[in-house]
Amino acid sequence: MASFCYFPTESDLAATGRRQWELHARAAAARQSEFGDQVFVRAVVEVSNFCRENCHYCGMRRDNRTLKRFRARHDQMAELLLHHRPASVTDINIQTGEDPVAVRELVLPLIETLRRETSLGISVCLGTLPEELYDELQAAGASIFIMKFELGDAAQYARLAAPGTLAERLQHIRLLAARGWQVSSGFIAGLPGQTLPDLLHHFTMARDLPLSGCSVSPFIPGGETPLATASAAPADWTFNSVSALRLLRPDWVIPAVSAFNLAAPEGYRRGLRAGANLVTINLTPDDVRDDYVIYKRDRFIMTEERVLAAIAAEHLTPATTGLAEFYRQRQPAPVLAATATSA
Numbered sequence: 380m381a382s383f384c385y386f387p388t389e390s391d392l393a394a395t396g397r398r399q400w401e402l403h404a405r406a407a408a409a410r411q412s413e414f415g416d417q418v419f420v421r422a423v424v425e426v427s428n429f430c431r432e433n434c435h436y437c438g439m440r441r442d443n444r445t446l447k448r449f450r451a452r453h454d455q456m457a458e459l460l461l462h463h464r465p466a467s468v469t470d471i472n473i474q475t476g477e478d479p480v481a482v483r484e485l486v487l488p489l490i491e492t493l494r495r496e497t498s499l500g501i502s503v504c505l506g507t508l509p510e511e512l513y514d515e516l517q518a519a520g521a522s523i524f525i526m527k528f529e530l531g532d533a534a535q536y537a538r539l540a541a542p543g544t545l546a547e548r549l550q551h552i553r554l555l556a557a558r559g560w561q562v563s564s565g566f567i568a569g570l571p572g573q574t575l576p577d578l579l580h581h582f583t584m585a586r587d588l589p590l591s592g593c594s595v596s597p598f599i600p601g602g603e604t605p606l607a608t609a610s611a612a613p614a615d616w617t618f619n620s621v622s623a624l625r626l627l628r629p630d631w632v633i634p635a636v637s638a639f640n641l642a643a644p645e646g647y648r649r650g651l652r653a654g655a656n657l658v659t660i661n662l663t664p665d666d667v668r669d670d671y672v673i674y675k676r677d678r679f680i681m682t683e684e685r686v687l688a689a690i691a692a693e694h695l696t697p698a699t700t701g702l703a704e705f706y707r708q709r710q711p712a713p714v715l716a717a718t719a720t721s722a
């Protein structure tokens with residue numbers, strides 16, 4: 380039973396050496412007690428790299444003219460997901476830049492196809508959209524919405540041109556949860572100028588939102604962004620944040636993100652060791668994948684082989700129940716921690 384009584388300290392987030400080892404071991408034990416040794420296996424398809432936003436930390440920002448922009452074709456993605464997905468995949472995450480055109484023309488029909496032809500759980504990561512489009516996506520068969528709040532401070536959020544405004548982002552997260560979506564959010568650790576108190580504040584924000592899961596992504600300077608010459612996030616902050624999220628909410632689904640491997644050698648495994656319980660196999664077709672550059676062009680692609688090897692190396696096993704099905708069985712939808720405040 381989750382107790383929700385932990386809240387990280389700055390020294391947790393900065394821990395190294397033995398203290399860090401103990402923090403990660405506590406988090407792994409919390410995951411074990413809530414989820415056993417099972418890790419959810421989701422595949423992601425990145426179906427459009429058009430983006431109307433201009434985030435300073437992202438290579439897909441609209442001012443990056445070096446990218447070849449693409450929208451995948453429905454028949455290509457349907458063929459891939461219906462007939463060529465790895466057997467271990469129980470859920471699909473459909474992801475785009477902020478591209479409402481792709482949502483209407485591609486994502487909605489693709490969800491309808493997947494719902495009709497498969498029992499896969501369906502997540503989407505599409506940015507903020509009109510309310511009626513959220514409803515259409517849900518009616519088509521998606522049930523998990525990934526919407527990261529990115530940064531916990533409104534002024535920093537605006538300075539880095541993160542999508543829309545922070546207030547709007549938080550409002551959409553609450554709106555989605557109120558409309559019955561399972562919402563997973565997330566934030567970036569180690570952005571230039573971010574302090575430990577700033578990082579700590581992200582945990583207050585995450586705790587106070589109606590979430591089913593939360594991620595932490597390390598800041599990786601992207602070559603074609605205004606932050607190209609900035610330093611990457613301290614790896615310890617990233618992995619300690621994974622553990623802090625796990626201890627904050629043992630019941631959350633917390634992903635190991637592919638950027639962990641850019642943050643540190645064997646980073647993906649370190650993320651699992653620190654308490655993550657969701658892995659993602661990248662199924663984006665080779666011919667467009669190089670132009671989906673949230674971080675930088677030399678991406679570390681998590682294939683099925685790499686993902687399963689990381690799970691096995693950490694003595695974990697792929698979950699037999701899919702993520703969307705797990706949430707469905709765990710109804711009612713997530714409640715806020717007892718200490719949460721509403722905005």
Ligand code: SF4
Pocket residue numbers: 430431432433434437438439440441475476477506541542673
């Ligand atoms: S982080 Fe998202 S919204 Fe911002 S530029 Fe990248 S794809 Fe667009």
